[in-house]
Amino acid sequence: MENNQRIELPQHLLDEVQRVISLFPEGKQKSALLRVLHIAQAHFGWLSVDVMDYVARLLHIQPIEVYEVATFYSMYDTQQVGKVKLEVCRTGPCMIEGAENIVNYIEKKLGIKDGETTADGIFTLKTVECLGACGYAPMLQAGEKFHEHLTEEKVDALIEAYRSNPVANYMGENQNG
Amino acid sequence: MARKLLLNNVHIEGIHNYDVYRKNGGYAAVEKALKTMSPEDVVEEVKKSGLRGRGGAGFPTGMKWSFLAKPEGVPRHLLCNADESEPGTFKDRYLMEKIPHLLIEGMILSSFALGANQSYIYIRGEYMFVLRIVEKAIAEAYANGWLGKNILGTGYDLDLSIMPGAGAYICGEETALIESLEGKRGNPRMKPPFPAIQGLWQRPTVVNNVETITAVVPIVNEGGDEYAKIGIGRSTGTKLISASGNVNKPGVYEIELGLSVEEFIYSDQYLGGMKNGKRLKACVPGGSSVPILPHYLVCKTANGEDRLMSYESLADGGFQTGSMLGSGGFIVFDEDQCIVRNTWNFARFYHHESCGQCSPCREGTGWMEKVLHRLEEGHGTIADIDLLWDIQRKIEGNTICPLGDAAAWPVAAAIRHFREEFEWHVNQPKESQIRNYGLVADKSFQTENA
Amino acid sequence: MSEQIQKFTITIDGKSIQVDPGTTILNAARMIGGEVVPPAMCYYSSLKGSGGKCRTCLVEVSKGSEKDPRPMPKLVASCSTSVMDGMEVKNKSSEKVIDARKGVVEFLLINHPLDCPVCDQAGECHLQDLAFEHGVGQSRYEFERRTFDKVDLGEYIKLHMTRCILCYRCVYTANQLTDNREHGILKRGDAAEISTFIEKNLSNDFIGNVIDVCPVGALTDKTFRFRSRVWYTKPMDASCSCDKCNGNAVLWMIGDEIARVTARKDQYGEVKEFICNDCRFNKKEKSQWNIEGPRKISRHSVISANHYEREIPKHTVLLNKA
Numbered sequence: 001m002e003n004n005q006r007i008e009l010p011q012h013l014l015d016e017v018q019r020v021i022s023l024f025p026e027g028k029q030k031s032a033l034l035r036v037l038h039i040a041q042a043h044f045g046w047l048s049v050d051v052m053d054y055v056a057r058l059l060h061i062q063p064i065e066v067y068e069v070a071t072f073y074s075m076y077d078t079q080q081v082g083k084v085k086l087e088v089c090r091t092g093p094c095m096i097e098g099a100e101n102i103v104n105y106i107e108k109k110l111g112i113k114d115g116e117t118t119a120d121g122i123f124t125l126k127t128v129e130c131l132g133a134c135g136y137a138p139m140l141q142a143g144e145k146f147h148e149h150l151t152e153e154k155v156d157a158l159i160e161a162y163r164s165n166p167v168a169n170y171m172g173e174n175q176n177g
Numbered sequence: 178m179a180r181k182l183l184l185n186n187v188h189i190e191g192i193h194n195y196d197v198y199r200k201n202g203g204y205a206a207v208e209k210a211l212k213t214m215s216p217e218d219v220v221e222e223v224k225k226s227g228l229r230g231r232g233g234a235g236f237p238t239g240m241k242w243s244f245l246a247k248p249e250g251v252p253r254h255l256l257c258n259a260d261e262s263e264p265g266t267f268k269d270r271y272l273m274e275k276i277p278h279l280l281i282e283g284m285i286l287s288s289f290a291l292g293a294n295q296s297y298i299y300i301r302g303e304y305m306f307v308l309r310i311v312e313k314a315i316a317e318a319y320a321n322g323w324l325g326k327n328i329l330g331t332g333y334d335l336d337l338s339i340m341p342g343a344g345a346y347i348c349g350e351e352t353a354l355i356e357s358l359e360g361k362r363g364n365p366r367m368k369p370p371f372p373a374i375q376g377l378w379q380r381p382t383v384v385n386n387v388e389t390i391t392a393v394v395p396i397v398n399e400g401g402d403e404y405a406k407i408g409i410g411r412s413t414g415t416k417l418i419s420a421s422g423n424v425n426k427p428g429v430y431e432i433e434l435g436l437s438v439e440e441f442i443y444s445d446q447y448l449g450g451m452k453n454g455k456r457l458k459a460c461v462p463g464g465s466s467v468p469i470l471p472h473y474l475v476c477k478t479a480n481g482e483d484r485l486m487s488y489e490s491l492a493d494g495g496f497q498t499g500s501m502l503g504s505g506g507f508i509v510f511d512e513d514q515c516i517v518r519n520t521w522n523f524a525r526f527y528h529h530e531s532c533g534q535c536s537p538c539r540e541g542t543g544w545m546e547k548v549l550h551r552l553e554e555g556h557g558t559i560a561d562i563d564l565l566w567d568i569q570r571k572i573e574g575n576t577i578c579p580l581g582d583a584a585a586w587p588v589a590a591a592i593r594h595f596r597e598e599f600e601w602h603v604n605q606p607k608e609s610q611i612r613n614y615g616l617v618a619d620k621s622f623q624t625e626n627a
Numbered sequence: 628m629s630e631q632i633q634k635f636t637i638t639i640d641g642k643s644i645q646v647d648p649g650t651t652i653l654n655a656a657r658m659i660g661g662e663v664v665p666p667a668m669c670y671y672s673s674l675k676g677s678g679g680k681c682r683t684c685l686v687e688v689s690k691g692s693e694k695d696p697r698p699m700p701k702l703v704a705s706c707s708t709s710v711m712d713g714m715e716v717k718n719k720s721s722e723k724v725i726d727a728r729k730g731v732v733e734f735l736l737i738n739h740p741l742d743c744p745v746c747d748q749a750g751e752c753h754l755q756d757l758a759f760e761h762g763v764g765q766s767r768y769e770f771e772r773r774t775f776d777k778v779d780l781g782e783y784i785k786l787h788m789t790r791c792i793l794c795y796r797c798v799y800t801a802n803q804l805t806d807n808r809e810h811g812i813l814k815r816g817d818a819a820e821i822s823t824f825i826e827k828n829l830s831n832d833f834i835g836n837v838i839d840v841c842p843v844g845a846l847t848d849k850t851f852r853f854r855s856r857v858w859y860t861k862p863m864d865a866s867c868s869c870d871k872c873n874g875n876a877v878l879w880m881i882g883d884e885i886a887r888v889t890a891r892k893d894q895y896g897e898v899k900e901f902i903c904n905d906c907r908f909n910k911k912e913k914s915q916w917n918i919e920g921p922r923k924i925s926r927h928s929v930i931s932a933n934h935y936e937r938e939i940p941k942h943t944v945l946l947n948k949a
Contacts, residue, residue: 023338025252025295028378033360034343038302049825064811065360067824071813072362072532074344075302091264091526092465092519093421093508129346129526130264130465131303134421134506135428144305345815362812367679367707533793533812533819535680540734543817547770564767571730574701575682 007054013039017058029059033069037076046077074128082117082124083166086159087141090127093134102138102150103127109159122166123159143167179446180407182395182415183388184431187275193310195317198278204323206397207285211331214397219290223393225401227413232258232349232386233464233504235488244373245291246381253381255293257284257390258354259300259307259339262346264465264526265506268417269387271429273300273307277314281337283390285323286397288335291383295336298387299354302343311339346530350578351384352376353532364534365578386504388417409435412487416502422460422509425449438462438484438491439476442509455511458616459594462491463503465523466583468590469516470500472616496590515613516598520591521549527584538581541572545588552599555606562599566592635712639663639686640720652705652716653684657895664895665718666728666757668735668842669794670706672897677799678706681792682731683757687724690715702727725761732762738773738817739843740789748844750857750929753896754792775820780810781828783835783849783908788820791845797821797837804901805831821845832871835907839890839898850908851879851887858930860886862922867915871903877922885911894925 009017017036024031036055037047044051052066059066070076077085086106090099103114106125110118117124133139136148147158191197198204210219224239245253257280261269273280280298288296300308315337318324326334345363347353352366355377376382392414396404405413412434421427424442426449432441442457443450451457460475461467478484479498484491491502510519528542548565551557569585576582592599598614634645637655640663646655654672656664665686670678678684684706688699693713702723705716718724736758743749775788793812798821801808809831810823823829829837838846860879867874879887888907890898910916924930 023336023340025378028359030360031340031358034302034357035341038305038341038343059360061360062807062809063825064808064823067813067822068362068811069360071824072345072815073302073342074529076343090522092461092522093265095522096422096510096514096519128344129529130262132261132267132270132301134265134267134508135419136267137421137427141303144309146306362815367704369709528816531816533814533816534795535682536731536734536792537682539793539817539819540737544734544737544768544770571727571734575685575727575730577679577704 007044007050009040009043013043021059030061030065033059033061033066034073037066037070041076045083046080048078048080052078080117083122084142084162085124085126087126087128087131089129089131089133089137089139089141091130091134094130094137094139097137099138102140102152102155105152105155106159109155122163179431179433179436180415181431182404182407183272183279183391183417184275184429192276193274193278193314195278195314195321198276199321202398203278204282206394207282207289207323208329210286210289210397211329211333216290216292219286219393219397222396222401223290226392226396226404227401227408227411228389228392228396228404229412229488230386231388231392231416231505233263233466235502238385238389241373241385242291242383244371245383246374247292248381251380252295253291253293254377254383255284255288255291255296256351256354256358256377256382256384257296257298257387258349258351258384259298259304259387260342260346260349260354261304261387261504262301262349262530263504263506264523265421265461265508266419266464266504267421268419268429268505270304270307271419272387272391272417273304273311277311278318279391279394280311280387281314281318281323283393284337285318285328285335286393287383287385287390288337289333290393293383294334297358297377298337298339299348299358300339300341301348302341305341308339308341315339345532346526347532347578347580350580353578354384355382362532364532365580367577407433409485409487410489412489412502416486416505418486418505418507420448420507420509422507423452423455423511423514424509425452432486434485434487435490436486437476438486441486441507442476448509451509451511453511455513456616457509458512458514459510459516461500461506461508461510461587462486463501464506465508465526466586467501467503468496468499468586469519469594470590471594474498474594496586497593500590512616513613515553516591516595517549517553517602517609517614520588521546521553523587524549524584527580531580531584535577535581537572538576538584541568541581542584544568545572545584549588552602555602555609557599557603559600559603561603562592562596633712635710635714637710637714637716639716640718646710648710648712650710652686652688652703652708652710652714655710656705656716656718663718665705665724666753666761667706667895668753668757668792669796671796671799671840672895673899673901674796674799674803674840677794677796679704681735681794683728683735683761685724685727685731687717687721688714689717689721728761729763732758733766733768735792736762736766737768738789739792740772740774742790746790746844747847747852747857748790748841751896752844753842773817778822778826779828779849780823780846781830781834783904784829784838785847785849785852786821787845787847788822789845790843791821792843793819793821794842796840796842797846800837800840801829801831801834804833804836807831832903832905833901835904836890836898836901838907839892839901842896848887848889848907850911854886855881862924862930864891864919864922865916866919867906867910867917869903869906872906873900874902874906875900876902876906876916878916878918883913885913885916891922 020032021029056063056066138150139148228238229235348357348363353363357363372382457472478493524546528546531542533539569588572581573585602609665684667684668681685702686705692711778786863878865878890902
């Protein structure tokens with residue numbers, strides 16, 4: 001169990017949360033929920049109950065309202081995941097361009113199955129549905145980045161790159177600009 | 178030479194930056210509209226243009242705008258649907274990534290026309306990198322006086338921001354999008370009331386697709402009549418097509434509506450023909466939810482007329498022999514592709530994306546996926562094919578939102594046109610695991626290859 | 628304003644009635660009563676926002692209104708579609724409706740455990756009634772059914788999620804009867820479930836009402852679980868003075884013992900006056916209640932079995948003995 005004391009966003013992210021809230025009319029701060037959950041997930045790595053309760057307090061809403069949303073949308077992780085999520089699209093157009101081979105290749109290379117995390121805690125492999133890159137298939141998403149026209153060589157290269165610098169899940173902090 | 182209205186400047190270096198965009202005629206439409214036109218004038222031009230919703234349904238935009246309730250003292254909102262998630266569709270991403278200011282300009286024009294002072298772009302969460310591009314462009318637009326208070330000294334105020342989803346196809350449905358933007362689960366609402374009466378925070382709301390909103394820019398610049406001259410019949414203007422599958426040049430293309438499907442697939446200006454010299458087997462012309470067409474109905478209609486890239490021509494023959502333009506997600510399958518496998522794949526998608534609110538969709542999509550998987554794996558029976566038909570029939574039209582239809586149509590069309598391939602999976606279970614069925618056994622095809 | 632409100636005329640399966648504008652087709656049908664009333668598994672008249680989800684109440688609108696007589700292209704949810712003047716609706720007289728409803732029943736049952744023999748709700752279960760009246764005898768579903776572990780939602784309420792049909796009534800109940808909702812719908816699609824997420828005890832004074840609004844045996848009363856089949860109990864109208872609720876309830880008696888307390892439900896199974904947890908779970912002594920008399924139970928209900936109002940013909944008795 002994580003210590004409640006430690007669940008707090010740093011000031012610059014709290015400022016960002018306030019900025020997002022200010023984009024909505026007064027009293028409509030719940031509208032900021034999806035974006036604030038993205039910020040929280042990027043910072044804490046995943047959405048533990050403590051993190052979700054913290055978000056509920058930030059937005060003055062009930063915790064259940066956060067749980068309902070966090071479990072509805074597929075991008076949120078309510079279980080711990082690796083530092084870099086490799087999300088391989090497997091829907092129609094990607095499938096006919098060989099998405100399954102890419103998944104098999106990554107499974108073999110990292111020694112994990114779909115949904116699992118490597119023992120060093122760096123990579124989680126996940127198959128996902130259409131990410132809107134059908135013309136550039138096959139593809140995977142790591143953090144905010146789309147890697148398209150995948151080949152085994154490209155997969156090798158990107159896994160090497162993330163292994164030495166596993167920051168792909170961090171959104172909004174390290175990737176601005 | 179085909180005209181381009183949205184992507185005409187896309188090749189210009191740095192066009193995503195404000196300065197470059199402005200230098201190339203950007204924001205001229207905003208100047209024109211805010212200084213010389215009334216909101217009603219803008220609506221009128223959009224009506225004259227014949228512009229139809231580019232997200233999939235093809236509803237006339239001007240008419241949609243005219244439904245917006247305008248009660249005294251109640252703010253109203255324009256929401257841009259950038260939740261592009263229909264498999265096969267990636268055009269809005271391309272637009273926003275390459276020319277974000279075009280969307281912002283369209284948002285200003287459309288918000289002005291609707292009398293909205295606070296507008297939002299709702300973008301799918303997976304496009305976070307696109308969100309950052311658009312957000313930067315929004316900041317530039319504020320800095321240069323195109324957003325905020327008293328734009329161009331005209332007294333018109335507009336605040337614009339962009340918000341992410343978090344992985345839910347259903348949020349492309351407009352009431353689910355509204356729910357999501359209110360910070361809730363993406364459960365579609367019961368209609369009526371329609372968003373035009375009670376939308377975001379129960380206020381009158383219009384939701385338009387990215388491409389629809391950007392199309393307002395050339396409509397204001399050149400006039401609705403000029404826009405309506407492009408295209409064919411009630412399919413006016415240009416349309417972005419996202420092409421994928423077994424073609425030489427997949428990607429995003431802006432076409433004039435009315436282009437022949439044959440030219441689109443085979444000419445070098447567009448898709449450059451089938452990859453590796455393979456033959457065309459089938460095509461899903463408008464995103465995964467629209468009916469799949471077998472090769473003999475792709476370039477020609479059942480009457481033998483040329484099939485055109487237009488709302489009407491792609492729908493010619495109804496669901497018996499036609500399909501839909503939909504979102505313009507054009508997926509091409511060659512002779513090596515397995516229709517059963519692809520149908521199962523799409524069924525899995527809809528099962529994954531069902532919100533679970535209403536019973537036919539919640540239970541039916543998963544059931545279809547399971548039966549299709551069994552067929553694909555060679556464990557199905559002929560009765561399974563009829564069962565599938567019956568399940569899709571009981572989902573279609575009986576759900577709260579169109580996701581049920583979207584899940585049912587691809588299954589129905591695949592059985593309608595490729596039943597023999599399904600039966601082959603049942604009758605040749607071992608063989609079906611080793612090789613694919615090949616081309617559909619169309620009579621005309623059989624004779625020419627006899 | 629003394630202006631008389633104009634009434635709308637609606638005809639359902641050939642029977643007409645005049646209703647106030649804004650009335651839904653379902654409620655108009657209930658005013659007519661009898662066979663024209665579509666079944667409803669998620670709509671609950673006292674819960675704002677409920678309805679539209681289960682699709683059992685779909686009807687065919689064969690004439691939109693006097694002004695615009697075109698039929699509606701799709702079947703509509705009668706619980707959330709307002710009546711128009713001159714509207715004509717087909718319920719049981721529509722083949723399309725019968726067919727669609729069969730489909731909905733089958734959909735609702737494919738992941739239902741069909742554990743009626745051990746389910747406390749049996750005998751007063753709306754899904755049982757629905758399947759009996761509108762379903763077909765056999766399911767074509769051959770895959771593994773979705774299951775969940777049983778969960779205690781505190782001292783008094785058992786959640787058996789496997790039986791849930793996701794009508795959302797209990798969520799609306801918590802929203803509208805309690806200050807801070809603690810349970811909700813998690814996940815999505817056919818993985819969606821009712822949960823607190825953190826195995827929290829539901830403790831609000833009125834939360835016990837989720838048991839009464841539940842159309843199936845997903846939420847049951849732990850003080851009554853497995854004590855008796857409901858048709859072996861005798862329902863009695865009773866009241867008590869209570870400072871939290873109005874104290875109007877039904878006592879389900881086994882002999883002299885109060886086995887269970889519920890709120891009073893109308894002929895559509897709906898509670899109009901919700902009761903508090905105290906009355907429901909803690910007042911199990913006859914002395915705490917003023918018993919008004921036997922509760923009238925519809926003859927079609929299995930609960931009325933063994934509660935005869937008329938003399939029983941002799942051959943029936945013989946058959947029962949055999």
